[in-house]
Amino acid sequence: MKGKVIKYDQDNIDTDVILPGQYLKLHDHAELGEHAMEGMDPNFHSKAKEANIIVTGKNFGCGSSREHAPIAISACGIEAVLALSFARIFYRNSVDGAYLLPIEIDEKTYASISENDELEIDTSKNEVKNLTKNETYAMKPFPDLISKIIKAGGLFKYKP
Amino acid sequence: MNITEKILARASGKDKLEPGDVVFADVDKVMLHDVSGPGVIKTFEKLEKDGVVKVDKLFDPSMVWVAEDHFVPSAEKISAENISKLSKFTSKFGIKKHFKYGLGQYGICHTLSHEEGLVSPGELYIGGDSHTNTTGALGAFACGLGHTDVAYVLLNGNLWFKVPETLYFKINGKLPEHVMAKDLILKIIGDITTEGGAGYAMQFGGSGISDMSVESRLTLTNMTTEAGAKNGIIEPDQKVFDYLAERGVTEYDAVYDDDGAQYEKTYEYDASELEPLVAKPFSPQNVSVVQETTGIEIDKSYIGSCTGAKYEDLEAVAKILKGRKVKVRTEVVPAAISIYKKAAENGLDKIFLDAGAVIGAPTCGACCGAHMGVLAKDEVCVSTTNRNFPGRMGHIDSKTYLTSPLVAAASAVTGKLTDPRDL
Numbered sequence: 001m002k003g004k005v006i007k008y009d010q011d012n013i014d015t016d017v018i019l020p021g022q023y024l025k026l027h028d029h030a031e032l033g034e035h036a037m038e039g040m041d042p043n044f045h046s047k048a049k050e051a052n053i054i055v056t057g058k059n060f061g062c063g064s065s066r067e068h069a070p071i072a073i074s075a076c077g078i079e080a081v082l083a084l085s086f087a088r089i090f091y092r093n094s095v096d097g098a099y100l101l102p103i104e105i106d107e108k109t110y111a112s113i114s115e116n117d118e119l120e121i122d123t124s125k126n127e128v129k130n131l132t133k134n135e136t137y138a139m140k141p142f143p144d145l146i147s148k149i150i151k152a153g154g155l156f157k158y159k160p
Numbered sequence: 161m162n163i164t165e166k167i168l169a170r171a172s173g174k175d176k177l178e179p180g181d182v183v184f185a186d187v188d189k190v191m192l193h194d195v196s197g198p199g200v201i202k203t204f205e206k207l208e209k210d211g212v213v214k215v216d217k218l219f220d221p222s223m224v225w226v227a228e229d230h231f232v233p234s235a236e237k238i239s240a241e242n243i244s245k246l247s248k249f250t251s252k253f254g255i256k257k258h259f260k261y262g263l264g265q266y267g268i269c270h271t272l273s274h275e276e277g278l279v280s281p282g283e284l285y286i287g288g289d290s291h292t293n294t295t296g297a298l299g300a301f302a303c304g305l306g307h308t309d310v311a312y313v314l315l316n317g318n319l320w321f322k323v324p325e326t327l328y329f330k331i332n333g334k335l336p337e338h339v340m341a342k343d344l345i346l347k348i349i350g351d352i353t354t355e356g357g358a359g360y361a362m363q364f365g366g367s368g369i370s371d372m373s374v375e376s377r378l379t380l381t382n383m384t385t386e387a388g389a390k391n392g393i394i395e396p397d398q399k400v401f402d403y404l405a406e407r408g409v410t411e412y413d414a415v416y417d418d419d420g421a422q423y424e425k426t427y428e429y430d431a432s433e434l435e436p437l438v439a440k441p442f443s444p445q446n447v448s449v450v451q452e453t454t455g456i457e458i459d460k461s462y463i464g465s466c467t468g469a470k471y472e473d474l475e476a477v478a479k480i481l482k483g484r485k486v487k488v489r490t491e492v493v494p495a496a497i498s499i500y501k502k503a504a505e506n507g508l509d510k511i512f513l514d515a516g517a518v519i520g521a522p523t524c525g526a527c528c529g530a531h532m533g534v535l536a537k538d539e540v541c542v543s544t545t546n547r548n549f550p551g552r553m554g555h556i557d558s559k560t561y562l563t564s565p566l567v568a569a570a571s572a573v574t575g576k577l578t579d580p581r582d583l
Contacts, residue, residue: 021528024530025230025238085355089290089304096306096312144182145182
């Protein structure tokens with residue numbers, strides 16, 4: 001996959017800002033998308049028209065187990081989040097529900113990627129190419145089971 | 161193996177497991193509520209539409225229970241529809257344990273898990289809510305998940321788990337009079353940070369834990385979620401067995417650490433040295449002693465949630481409010497009807513009302529900023545809940561200070577953040 005970057009240069013972006021609690025009663029994916037990142041970035045929707053990758057710091061998606069969080073940002077076209085680390089339930093939800101790819105990167109890669117950079121992600125090679133800066137970074141390989149679930153298209157399509 | 165590894169080993173039919181192993185394990189109990197429930201229903205609808213699965217029956221409806229807690233009482237039509245959908249779902253699939261608002265016992269899902277004795281020592285319990293970790297205080301592996309995973313368990317009875325490394329918190333000494341378990345867990349989160357427990361099992365033990373009531377222990381495991389932990393857990397003891405026996409639960413296979421059980425890291429705390437603490441906006445790790453924040457003016461004191469509205473939490477609040485008046489709006493929201501009832505039987509409700517506080521029906525509403533008392537712009541709240549992220553309890557420019565029930569009550573009386581020792 002290939003696309004432009006929205007960069008949130010901060011740690012601990014929590015599910016309450018990704019999808020505020022008042023919208024937990026919603027379950028339609030498109031409706032949830034309308035409120036994505038409402039708690040922290042009023043310009044998210046205009047940015048997401050151009051971009052499909054979020055790059056951010058440590059512990060992305062911490063807080064509640066709401067699957068609404070990956071659903072909401074994926075409904076806006078986000079296909080991958082590159083982060084220094086992920087909160088465990090957000091990570092599981094992203095993979096098991098097949099909403100987006102949660103990709104772990106290192107500090108150096110994180111520092112190298114800027115807002116609006118165009119990236120090309122090749123999970124088969126565990127590689128992220130920065131087409132804007134003509135650089136190539138390594139991504140942390142997915143653990144075996146995660147990789148299989150992603151390939152299957154989510155937990156329900158995976159046959160153990 | 162330690163208790164977490166042993167429960168996962170038993171549930172996956174293995175003789176031995178090590179941290180990092182990935183297994184499919186049989187789940188004993190599953191919880192869903194009025195947010196994750198409709199999420200599960202939506203997931204099933206989509207999977208059926210896409211021809212991935214056919215959902216005509218559940219793996220075992222008797223392992224499932226359902227709580228109406230986040231959006232009750234329904235403030236508008238969408239919430240009402242969700243509750244209605246949930247009722248149709250539980251009756252269609254034969255789920256008998258559905259705790260309904262306004263129909264006898266109901267309350268916050270995590271509170272029901274222990275109040276009703278729904279989860280036993282040694283069990284593998286998952287729930288569609290992050291604070292499912294709470295119930296690990298009964299000696300179970302309890303872990304929160306999203307609704308796709310919950311849906312998978314409902315159909316298959318099992319799920320994949322990565323065996324976590326364990327952080328062991330050895331607690332020595334007794335909590336001083338004005339200090340509660342909430343202060344201890346805030347201290348720990350302040351020390352290890354909100355990512356310090358990420359993916360780990362956080363296990364508590366030591367003489368300080370033996371001394372603690374079951375309800376206090378539940379406060380500790382509840383907020384392991386805020387440290388990012390996969391589960392919080394405490395080896396069961398006679399206090400847990402008695403607690404469950406009072407609820408008619410006597411048969412289970414309790415699990416304990418083996419001799420020589422391994423932990424990734426051990427931390428030691430002396431509970432007797434603790435002071436009343438507060439987590440300042442906007443993170444549960446932003447911890448300082450209440451003494452350093454006294455005088456911050458507040459608009460509201462909130463006593464509620466799975467963290468801070470169990471019976472002993474209400475008792476602590478009553479101890480402070482007895483014979484005093486609140487200076488700011490104060491909401492007491494018992495975490496379950498059984499707790500509300502016990503409070504009423506023991507005269508706590510009169511103490512709260514005489515003090516000028518309001519008592520609300522059990523709900524998660526205000527804690528997650530959904531309804532039933534959300535904060536306005538620039539309002540400041542002292543709260544016995546578990547999270548204080550931006551906008552968590554209402555307006556994005558409101559502020560929440562997380563404290564023990566004692567501090568929340570003392571602050572209600574003065575209208576400022578207050579150390580209960582200063583009253």
